[in-house]
Amino acid sequence: MNISAKKYFPIFVLPTLIAFLISFAVPFIMGLALSFTQFTTVTDATFVGFDNYIKAFSEDTGFLSSLWFTVKFSLISVLSINVIAFSLALLLTRSLPGTNIFRTVFFMPNLIGGIVLGYIWQVIINGILYNFQYSITSNESFGFWGLIILMNWQMIGYMMIIYIAGIQNIPTDITEAAKVDGANSFTTLFKIIIPSVMPSITICLFLTITNSFKLFDQNLSLTAGAPSGRTEMLALNIYNTFYGRVGYEGVGQAKAVVFFIIVALISLIQLNITRRKEVES
Amino acid sequence: MFKKRVLSFILALISIITCLSLAGCGEKDNAAQVYFLNFKPESAAAYEELAQKYEEEKGIKVKVVTAAANTYEQTLKSEIAKTNAPTIFQVNGPIGYDAWDDYCLDIKDSQLYSFLSDKSLAIMDDGGVYAIPYVVEGYGIIYNNDILNKYFALKDRQTEINSTKEIKNFESLKTVVEDMTKHKDKLGIKGVFASTSLTTGEDWRWQTHLLNIPLYYEASQINKDTDPTLNLLDAKNIEYKYSKNFENIFDLYVNNSSTAKTLLGSKSVADSMAEFALGEVAMVQNGNWAWSQISGVKGNTVKADAIKMLPIYTGIEGEESQGICVGTENYLAINKNSTKEQQKASLDFLEWLFSSSTGKKYVTEELNFITPFNTFNEDELPDDPLAREISRYMNDNSLKSIPWVFTAMPSENYKKSIGSDLLDYVQGNKTWDDVRKTIIDKWKDESK
Numbered sequence: 192m193n194i195s196a197k198k199y200f201p202i203f204v205l206p207t208l209i210a211f212l213i214s215f216a217v218p219f220i221m222g223l224a225l226s227f228t229q230f231t232t233v234t235d236a237t238f239v240g241f242d243n244y245i246k247a248f249s250e251d252t253g254f255l256s257s258l259w260f261t262v263k264f265s266l267i268s269v270l271s272i273n274v275i276a277f278s279l280a281l282l283l284t285r286s287l288p289g290t291n292i293f294r295t296v297f298f299m300p301n302l303i304g305g306i307v308l309g310y311i312w313q314v315i316i317n318g319i320l321y322n323f324q325y326s327i328t329s330n331e332s333f334g335f336w337g338l339i340i341l342m343n344w345q346m347i348g349y350m351m352i353i354y355i356a357g358i359q360n361i362p363t364d365i366t367e368a369a370k371v372d373g374a375n376s377f378t379t380l381f382k383i384i385i386p387s388v389m390p391s392i393t394i395c396l397f398l399t400i401t402n403s404f405k406l407f408d409q410n411l412s413l414t415a416g417a418p419s420g421r422t423e424m425l426a427l428n429i430y431n432t433f434y435g436r437v438g439y440e441g442v443g444q445a446k447a448v449v450f451f452i453i454v455a456l457i458s459l460i461q462l463n464i465t466r467r468k469e470v471e472s
Numbered sequence: 473m474f475k476k477r478v479l480s481f482i483l484a485l486i487s488i489i490t491c492l493s494l495a496g497c498g499e500k501d502n503a504a505q506v507y508f509l510n511f512k513p514e515s516a517a518a519y520e521e522l523a524q525k526y527e528e529e530k531g532i533k534v535k536v537v538t539a540a541a542n543t544y545e546q547t548l549k550s551e552i553a554k555t556n557a558p559t560i561f562q563v564n565g566p567i568g569y570d571a572w573d574d575y576c577l578d579i580k581d582s583q584l585y586s587f588l589s590d591k592s593l594a595i596m597d598d599g600g601v602y603a604i605p606y607v608v609e610g611y612g613i614i615y616n617n618d619i620l621n622k623y624f625a626l627k628d629r630q631t632e633i634n635s636t637k638e639i640k641n642f643e644s645l646k647t648v649v650e651d652m653t654k655h656k657d658k659l660g661i662k663g664v665f666a667s668t669s670l671t672t673g674e675d676w677r678w679q680t681h682l683l684n685i686p687l688y689y690e691a692s693q694i695n696k697d698t699d700p701t702l703n704l705l706d707a708k709n710i711e712y713k714y715s716k717n718f719e720n721i722f723d724l725y726v727n728n729s730s731t732a733k734t735l736l737g738s739k740s741v742a743d744s745m746a747e748f749a750l751g752e753v754a755m756v757q758n759g760n761w762a763w764s765q766i767s768g769v770k771g772n773t774v775k776a777d778a779i780k781m782l783p784i785y786t787g788i789e790g791e792e793s794q795g796i797c798v799g800t801e802n803y804l805a806i807n808k809n810s811t812k813e814q815q816k817a818s819l820d821f822l823e824w825l826f827s828s829s830t831g832k833k834y835v836t837e838e839l840n841f842i843t844p845f846n847t848f849n850e851d852e853l854p855d856d857p858l859a860r861e862i863s864r865y866m867n868d869n870s871l872k873s874i875p876w877v878f879t880a881m882p883s884e885n886y887k888k889s890i891g892s893d894l895l896d897y898v899q900g901n902k903t904w905d906d907v908r909k910t911i912i913d914k915w916k917d918e919s920k
Contacts, residue, residue, distance in 0.1 A: 328737030
């Protein structure tokens with residue numbers, strides 16, 4: 192078995208490995224290197240040391256305010272998405288008529304691309320706000336809540352499917368035993384269902400946190416940072432730094448590296464914490 | 473076991489074939505000697521056709537790629553790093569040249585440069601010529617003469633002005649516009665001016681084009697003997713003393729608009745042009761490139777011969793002799809890093825485009841360009857109402873055109889922050905003084 196696995200390694204793993212190297216590892220290392228340089232295109236660069244990192248934080252390029260906005264956004268959207276998705280999953284795992292149709296319907300928004308969703312919601316939100324002589328750019332809180340609604344609408348269905356799979360995997364003997372022992376639905380939920388679906392919670396939290404932090408398309412098409420960059424999230428801020436000013440490509444790159452470290456750190460900590468709570472059923 | 477081996481062999485074979493065929497695609501591209509990265513999405517179809525014509529005539533393949541609106545810099549950045557990089561690309565003026573100077577070929581000895589009627593228009597650096605403008609454009613206040621005439625025919629209008637010829641300064645423009653707003657129901661319009669589009673990316677008519685006017689007057693006073701654009705390029709600080717004049721015209725646009733102030737943040741340029749084309753408004757600030765947008769609107773009611781243009785008056789002394797804003801931000805450059813053959817083929821293509829009869833026909837009729845080249849006769853001009861207005865103003869010796877000094881603005885970020893400030897201003901979150909401060913401070917920050 193071991194020998195044949197070795198023998199077939201080039202055939203089965205190599206293509207994926209090459210693809211991984213070309214499309215992930217090489218760009219990642221290049222990006223890291225470029226953050227220490229000044230460049231116009233990725234093939235010509237001059238080394239400038241930590242200059243870009245200093246500029247990224249010290250100058251008024253909106254990095255810190257974007258970071259704060261992103262953190263606020265992520266907190267609220269992660270909470271609301273997971274709570275709503277889990278409640279829906281609970282509802283749709285009961286033997287009610289039409290659950291399959293509802294599952295499909297809730298999942299569908301996830302199949303639409305972010306840019307399209309952003310424009311659709313821009314039209315919807317503006318359509319409502321027009322009645323009060325406002326538009327989505329009138330106030331940053333409109334943009335903020337618009338993004339939250341949009342993100343919820345898109346992600347809930349996906350997370351719901353994961354939770355449904357988790358709930359359906361709970362062995363029925365446990366729930367039946369609980370019922371026989373006289374546990375009410377509240378106790379069943381907190382003592383049996385939630386601990387049993389901990390693996391699903393881990394993955395759902397991971398997906399929502401990283402997706403909220405990395406949100407770009409939806410942000411670009413819904414508000415594009417208006418008014419005055421007050422609804423600009425980190426990814427969009429990096430993009431604007433990169434293309435907004437000659438000689439600032441490296442600063443954008445430096446911000447991207449910082450961004451990567453933040454997202455990686457937060458998701459690693461989250462994975463560690465929630466993994467510890469997982470139980471063997 | 474044998475079967476497995478055969479299977480794995482077949483799989484390996486398939487993957488090798490795929491790799492080869494992908495590489496094959498890459499090679500096909502190589503056959504294109506000329507690769508033109510086009511800036512103008514509205515001309516994409518015309519360029520494609522042109523490339524085919526050229527291949528039929530000369531047997532040389534021209535590849536045309538068009539960057540989507542507002543993404544030229546991004547596209548160029550990624551395309552030029554490729555092995556098959558564009559051989560012809562575009563820079564948007566002296567600031568754009570700064571970013572790409574390592575890639576621009578010196579084309580001082582080319583025929584294309586010799587075509588240029590005014591040699592000073594080219595971008596020069598240390599005695600070399602690196603980029604050549606290929607189209608002259610102009611902007612001002614486009615108006616619908618039918619609606620204006622309707623207004624002048626009104627019995628109860630309260631102005632002394634009897635025709636658009638008498639609108640010669642900001643004062644007269646303002647009185648006419650404000651009186652028209654009072655009579656807008658009678659005139660059948662929603663507002664005098666089309667929406668002041670302030671969505672991010674749709675605000676260039678204000679943060680770039682309109683700001684050009686106060687900046688020009690300031691720049692021409694820094695040193696009267698030198699070119700105002702060069703004056704601005706050297707300026708590390710600006711005084712921005714015509715802030716009041718910018719406010720004059722901007723307020724006039726916003727207060728007499730078809731759209732409420734608070735909704736301007738959701739309007740695009742296309743929205744404004746559609747309002748104008750449908751006859752819902754009488755005036756809109758834009759340039760001759762907008763003709764395709766006006767004529768392309770379904771069910772448009774504005775007649776081609778009723779479309780005229782006025783200079784943008786802001787209340788600066790002596791503006792009676794001011795013309796429209798004429799200039800260019802479209803400069804062609806040849807890629808220094810492409811092969812000698814490619815460079816020659818690229819220049820040949822451009823020279824063919826701007827001097828052969830087929831090429832010139834496309835330039836005037838399909839691309840609608842007014843070119844700065846002496847290979848074009850006076851009767852070889854595009855035949856759309858806005859281009860005709862531009863030529864009329866350019867040929868009127870009593871009026872002085874305003875050059876496009878905005879090509880000296882320090883960065884895209886600079887324009888962007890002014891755009892966001894203007895949006896905040898109309899929505900009441902910032903005062904005009906805040907906008908003024910941004911215009912001055914950001915200039916200093918961004919030109920460091």
